[in-house]
Amino acid sequence: MSAHFLDDERIADLLVLEVTEGLDPAQRQELEALLAGTSGMPDALAGAAAAVTLAARLPSEPLPAALRETLIKQGETVVRVKAANKVQPLPVRKPAVAAPSARTPAVPVGTAAGARYGWYAAAASLLIALAAWFPRFETEAPPALVEAPVPSVAEQREALLAAAPAALKEEWARTEDPASVAVQGDVVWDEATQTGYMRFSGLPANDPSESQYQLWIFDGTRDDRFPVDGGVFDVPAGATEVVVPIKATLPVRQAALFAVTVEAPGGVMVSSRERIVALAQVASG
Amino acid sequence: MSESLMTRIARGEDAAVAEVIDQYGALVWSIARRLTRNPSDAEDAVQEIFTDVWRSAHRFDPSAGTEKVFITTIARRRLIDRMRRLSNRVPTESTDVLDELGFHTPDTAGEISVEAERAARVLATLRPEQRQVIELGLLQGLSHSEIAAVTGMPLGTVKTFMRRGLIQVREMLGVTPGEVAGGEA
Numbered sequence: 001m002s003a004h005f006l007d008d009e010r011i012a013d014l015l016v017l018e019v020t021e022g023l024d025p026a027q028r029q030e031l032e033a034l035l036a037g038t039s040g041m042p043d044a045l046a047g048a049a050a051a052v053t054l055a056a057r058l059p060s061e062p063l064p065a066a067l068r069e070t071l072i073k074q075g076e077t078v079v080r081v082k083a084a085n086k087v088q089p090l091p092v093r094k095p096a097v098a099a100p101s102a103r104t105p106a107v108p109v110g111t112a113a114g115a116r117y118g119w120y121a122a123a124a125s126l127l128i129a130l131a132a133w134f135p136r137f138e139t140e141a142p143p144a145l146v147e148a149p150v151p152s153v154a155e156q157r158e159a160l161l162a163a164a165p166a167a168l169k170e171e172w173a174r175t176e177d178p179a180s181v182a183v184q185g186d187v188v189w190d191e192a193t194q195t196g197y198m199r200f201s202g203l204p205a206n207d208p209s210e211s212q213y214q215l216w217i218f219d220g221t222r223d224d225r226f227p228v229d230g231g232v233f234d235v236p237a238g239a240t241e242v243v244v245p246i247k248a249t250l251p252v253r254q255a256a257l258f259a260v261t262v263e264a265p266g267g268v269m270v271s272s273r274e275r276i277v278a279l280a281q282v283a284s285g
Numbered sequence: 286m287s288e289s290l291m292t293r294i295a296r297g298e299d300a301a302v303a304e305v306i307d308q309y310g311a312l313v314w315s316i317a318r319r320l321t322r323n324p325s326d327a328e329d330a331v332q333e334i335f336t337d338v339w340r341s342a343h344r345f346d347p348s349a350g351t352e353k354v355f356i357t358t359i360a361r362r363r364l365i366d367r368m369r370r371l372s373n374r375v376p377t378e379s380t381d382v383l384d385e386l387g388f389h390t391p392d393t394a395g396e397i398s399v400e401a402e403r404a405a406r407v408l409a410t411l412r413p414e415q416r417q418v419i420e421l422g423l424l425q426g427l428s429h430s431e432i433a434a435v436t437g438m439p440l441g442t443v444k445t446f447m448r449r450g451l452i453q454v455r456e457m458l459g460v461t462p463g464e465v466a467g468g469e470a
Contacts (some may be wrong), residue, residue, distance in 0.1 A: 006452055006455075012448050012452065013444060013448065015451075016444070016447050016448050016451055017429075019361065019365070019423075019451070020365070020422045020423065020428070020429070020447065021365065021368075021369070021428050021429070022365040022366060022368065022369040024369075043358075043362075044455070045451045045452070045455055046358045046361070046362065047350060047354055047358060047400070047455065047458055048404070048451045048452075048454040048455040048458060049358075049361055049423055049451060050354045050357035050358040050361060050400070051354060051398075051400035051401060051403060051404035051454055051458055052388075052404045052408070052419060052423050052424075052450075052451070052454055053316060053357050053361060053423060053424065054353060054354065054357055054394070054397050054398055054400060054401035054404065055388045055389050055394045055397070055401040055402075055404040055405040055408060056386050056387070056388055056389070056420070056423075056424050057386050057387050057388060057389060058312075058315040058316065058319065058386065058424075059315060059318075059386075060311065060315065061311065061314060061315050061318060062311055062314075063306070063310035063311050063313075063314045063331075064314075064324075064328070067310075067314075067328050067331060067332075068306055068307075068310060070332065071302075071306050071310065071331065071332065071335050072302055072303050072306055074332065074335070074336065074339075075299075075302035075303075075305070075306065075335060075339050076299040076302045078336065078339040078340065079294055079297055079298070079299040079301075079302055079339055080297070080299050082297060082339070082340070083296075083297025083299075193336070194332070194336055249370060250329060250333075251329045251332050251333065
């Protein structure tokens, strides 16, 4: 028998943790470093854990009918959007895309009561009339006749808008934060598929080693104190426009307000709201 | 041989969505109910899980394992992420409050899937206390230290039991690293 990565006790311990308790970012980094150069993968025990789960005598409980309908509706939309993306031609001119970063998940603890009202108040007091709509992505030149097996985020956003007419689309409002002075763009969110995209221009590039942008989504059906973490992202230097996919960490049933803050690298669990750089309030009705 | 549901989903066949839900919805719901605090949490979790399933369907490799394992892998990953995110582990002070689930025998597990049958074969050879550790960790959502607390076993023993058990199951499955992994990281 040859030496195997699972013979390394630390690797094995981390792999077990991964499928039982999960890994924190430092543990994940350690595991990846230990596995580098071996044949091991970070999820080497995932199949075994799944098989044990299947071998258990789990109480049989039918899926609630209403949930079944919701899942089917969501699933059909996601599958349609993905299929639509596959045949989207590549546009000639593409905006820069800011990929979401690894981040610390949001955990709703210890926030002062009435947080959302504070955010709303901030929105009301800080809103500046937007000078103009950001022009839609242009395809004035004939698109290249090339299939995009991996559509860009901008293309995915366009596909979502085409496939989900009920998706909401709200403009970003500026705040008094210095980084907000030239912010323009919009946020698109489709409740059915729980997918959405933020589009920005004028949002300054950030140094990820110093700070990162983080999206928060206020959900009208959840406790106002606990906005949903919508993901951490960066704006690369030199980008004139960025499109960022939203990575909501919890289902959002009734989006009420989107807010972008500047946070420590990796994001935070609870924002101090010291630096709000963009806000988009969902129009009621 | 008919095409797998995951392949059809990956191809963009939205009609396959309802079939996936009808085939695997109860399984995912049962797992989510074990590892969440209440039905509302479970509903949120199941939506997260299936969103990941739709997005990850193209990664399914039928030669590496069944769809059941693929979907269960995604479900477990999402539920663990969720537990970490929400500090959601069920607080447990003793095994008295945990309803014992137990495992199928290899004979009955074979009706579920070939992987379940192989896992059951391994589990049947383990000492009862090792089976208990695996059950508490994988099916009841207890951390290693919580298992040590409720069983009175040393933490090192808990870790060893869990590690050895999972590695044995992995060997029985005959997988190579990462083969059955599914879902978005």
